[in-house]
Amino acid sequence: AQSVTQPDIHITVSEGASLELRCNYSYGATPYLFWYVQSPGQGLQLLLKYFSGDTLVQGIKGFEAEFKRSQSSFNLRKPSVHWSDAAEYFCAVVPNAGGTSYGKLTFGQGTILTVHP
């Protein structure tokens, strides 16, 4: 079945350490790819997105993500994590980009990030 997978349910890092959150998808064509962040009790905020072109995309709050077609992955990275980055992170996909998908998003299960001082 077509899906979006975030293999890590919970990640803990120390403040100042680097971070990589994994996302894999199982759609044949290149989808539109997104990362969202959700702080406790809040809505979802868009961090970054990939539609086409340069496979390394920059987002807000110092985050970046790299699209790797051969691995069907879109991993999120940050070189130095701040305590305020503690939140839940969601990878999301529009499977039939450019087609008649009506822009419907399919989400991964989410990764909860805990930051230790």
Next chain:
Amino acid sequence: DAGITQSPRHKVTETGTPVTLRCHQTENHRYMYWYRQDPGHGLRLIHYSYGVKDTDKGEVSDGYSVSRSKTEDFLLTLESATSSQTSVYFCAIKGVTDTQYFGPGTRLTVL
């Protein structure tokens, strides 16, 4: 901020009662969506709309209906609420760049 509001923000209701959640947008977007968020499942699409009176089902539509009689409002109705519908409900709009922006959410508890 994509000008999306949801009401109510919190609701507690009893099994078997009807519930309607409202999503309101101020920027005339054509596409609107309802998702539910549950631990371990991320967000899952309930229904979506691609215009006034144009709606379709998503992945988890059983037990839910929607209506869109004007561009700015997208209503989600639980005809007879069940405990399995306890969740956080998010409305979203799709902007011109094929990017979705989300409302603040409604926390619904069905006792």
